[in-house]
Amino acid sequence: MSDSTSDHGRRRFLIGATSALGAAGVVAVAVPFVSSMLPSARAKAAGAPVEVDISRLESGMKLTSEWRGQPVWVVSRTPAMLEQLAKNADRLRDPGSDESEQPDYCKNPNRSTAEHPEVLVVVGICTHLGCSPQDRMKVGNSEGMPDDWPGGFFCPCHGSKFDMAARVFKGVPAPTNMKIPPHQYLAGGKLLVGADKSKGA
Numbered sequence: 001m002s003d004s005t006s007d008h009g010r011r012r013f014l015i016g017a018t019s020a021l022g023a024a025g026v027v028a029v030a031v032p033f034v035s036s037m038l039p040s041a042r043a044k045a046a047g048a049p050v051e052v053d054i055s056r057l058e059s060g061m062k063l064t065s066e067w068r069g070q071p072v073w074v075v076s077r078t079p080a081m082l083e084q085l086a087k088n089a090d091r092l093r094d095p096g097s098d099e100s101e102q103p104d105y106c107k108n109p110n111r112s113t114a115e116h117p118e119v120l121v122v123v124g125i126c127t128h129l130g131c132s133p134q135d136r137m138k139v140g141n142s143e144g145m146p147d148d149w150p151g152g153f154f155c156p157c158h159g160s161k162f163d164m165a166a167r168v169f170k171g172v173p174a175p176t177n178m179k180i181p182p183h184q185y186l187a188g189g190k191l192l193v194g195a196d197k198s199k200g201a
């Protein structure tokens, strides 16, 4: 083997060794960087969307789930409940939900998606000081409500009242309607709370 051939071989070996070391260096640096970007299990649990099985939720029934440490109610409203919503407007502080918090696709009188107008998905926390309102879903004067009660929810802390779309009535301390979280429906009777199609979920 001539000197020039031997030099050429050594150069190729050095280039190869340098490239391999370079690649190893990139991997060694990249792994801790990627893992530092992953949310911790605790952060994930606190903020991640939650899947709720609503396949057995019957008309007129309510179930409670949890998202971000807050109660989320899912209510399947009856046709009579939906009909009553249209009659409540004059008694409400924010009937059009202009001052209240909800995704755009729930800014309507039912405060629901067009796909499931009967289903109310709402964070079950009073917008006054954060108590959890109680069910008063029956129309009329049961459970301490007045004769003209149209059905909804009652906050025992300071007496705020909400209708079956979680819209606040006039003359109570709560300033706005209860919050509607982002949500979307999945196959198999599942509801995803905390994410929606508008955010590419």
Ligand code: FES
Residues within 6 Å of the ligand: 126, 127, 128, 129, 130, 131, 155, 156, 157, 158, 159, 160, 173, 174
């Ligand atoms: S916290 Fe509900 S009325 Fe005050």
